[in-house]
Amino acid sequence: MNKTNKDWNAQICAIRDAQDQAAFAELFAHFAPRVKGFLMKSGADASLAEECTQEVMATLWRKAHMFDPSRASVSTWIFTIARNRKIDALRKQRRPEPEDLPWGPEAEPDQAEAIGLKQETEQLAVAIKELPEKQRILVEQAYFGDLSHSEIAEITGLPLGTIKSRIRLALERLRHAMK
Amino acid sequence: MNMTDTIKHHLTPEILMAYSAGTLPEAFGLIVASHVSMCDACRAELDSYDAVGGVVMEDAGTADVSSDALAATMKLIATGDNAPKEPRRSTGTLPSPLQDYVGGDLSAINWKPLGMGVKQAILPTSKAATARLLYIPAGAAVPDHGHQGTEMTLVLQGAFVDEEDRFARGDVEVANEDMEHTPIADMGEDCICLAVTDAPLKFNAFIPRLAQRFLRI
Numbered sequence: 311m312n313k314t315n316k317d318w319n320a321q322i323c324a325i326r327d328a329q330d331q332a333a334f335a336e337l338f339a340h341f342a343p344r345v346k347g348f349l350m351k352s353g354a355d356a357s358l359a360e361e362c363t364q365e366v367m368a369t370l371w372r373k374a375h376m377f378d379p380s381r382a383s384v385s386t387w388i389f390t391i392a393r394n395r396k397i398d399a400l401r402k403q404r405r406p407e408p409e410d411l412p413w414g415p416e417a418e419p420d421q422a423e424a425i426g427l428k429q430e431t432e433q434l435a436v437a438i439k440e441l442p443e444k445q446r447i448l449v450e451q452a453y454f455g456d457l458s459h460s461e462i463a464e465i466t467g468l469p470l471g472t473i474k475s476r477i478r479l480a481l482e483r484l485r486h487a488m489k
Numbered sequence: 490m491n492m493t494d495t496i497k498h499h500l501t502p503e504i505l506m507a508y509s510a511g512t513l514p515e516a517f518g519l520i521v522a523s524h525v526s527m528c529d530a531c532r533a534e535l536d537s538y539d540a541v542g543g544v545v546m547e548d549a550g551t552a553d554v555s556s557d558a559l560a561a562t563m564k565l566i567a568t569g570d571n572a573p574k575e576p577r578r579s580t581g582t583l584p585s586p587l588q589d590y591v592g593g594d595l596s597a598i599n600w601k602p603l604g605m606g607v608k609q610a611i612l613p614t615s616k617a618a619t620a621r622l623l624y625i626p627a628g629a630a631v632p633d634h635g636h637q638g639t640e641m642t643l644v645l646q647g648a649f650v651d652e653e654d655r656f657a658r659g660d661v662e663v664a665n666e667d668m669e670h671t672p673i674a675d676m677g678e679d680c681i682c683l684a685v686t687d688a689p690l691k692f693n694a695f696i697p698r699l700a701q702r703f704l705r706i
Binding site: 338343368383393406474 | 589
């Protein structure tokens with residue numbers, strides 16, 4: 311297993327269950343430079359990006375109990391934390407967030423779903439790498455925040471269907487477990 | 490929030506992707522967060538765009554963090570508030586993101602009459618786009634209007650019909666500038682919607698232009 315395909319779920323669980331600082335240091339070594347790189351490409355200067363990166367990683371520690379591996383890979387989840395911090399720091403507007411989904415010991419994430427989602431996320435990564443360069447740059451720019459909606463509308467053809475249906479299954483199971 | 494399995498009209502992929510990227514004006518972010526709170530299909534689609542964001546972040550290249558960054562982060566963790574937060578979940582009519590702006594559920598809305606029983610409440614968002622709640626009595630028409638720019642309408646209570654279709658709780662109508670329509674609230678129940686525009690509406694009748702400026706509609 312190479313480093314970019316590493317499954318970080320075990321580290322998140324170790325933080326959640328045992329406040330494991332060594333596991334956190336591993337996550338930090340991999341993700342902190344990526345979060346900082348993402349924030350700088352999104353328009354933050356180096357010192358703001360450094361400050362926000364530390365806050366993003368601290369949020370990861372605090373919210374480890376909220377992580378749901380059947381709905382998101384660790385890199386997806388850290389992206390959403392970094393994206394939220396980016397909006398707060400760079401755009402200075404309120405940031406409406408969807409309601410939380412119910413989560414608790416009665417609805418433990420399903421291992422098979424988590425593994426399936428991870429594989430599909432890896433396929434997505436490959437698919438993005440293999441996009442024609444012009445399209446790939448459009449996708450990247452959409453997430454760095456300098457693209458109009460009509461340009462985003464041109465982006466098509468990513469294999470998001472399987473990820474979407476798997477996440478839907480996880481949500482349905484979650485809703486069902488609540489009833 | 491009770492799920493509505495009957496939602497037929499969803500958010501577009503473009504707007505979900507822009508929400509995931511964090512590039513929407515606040516008012517559009519509010520309507521996305523509100524609809525996603527009511528709609529598992531769009532929540533799943535939003536999660537899949539977040540997965541694209543995760544891949545982009547993984548591959549975007551790294552920037553060296555300062556040598557004491559890990560120690561500084563551990564200090565942030567040690568000094569911060571680490572108590573687990575209660576999940577935000579609405580039991581009322583308005584989903585949690587809207588309740589955050591209204592300061593409560595339906596009874597907390599500060600309605601301003603527009604005439605003929607129609608009422609509105611403008612929500613405080615950044616100026617790039619406008620979010621407002623609309624109250625349309627059962628059977629009444631929303632004044633005939635065309636659009637400049639994009640208008641999105643999320644039904645929160647009751648339903649409305651226009652020339653195109655019927656929209657009930659949880660449904661989103663996306664209208665662009667080519668569209669002139671006259672939504673009419675269903676007879677059964679007064680209709681409450683969240684309407685978001687990135688430009689002022691052009692009312693064709695009913696409210697003179699001058700009033701439009703004062704009412705910010």
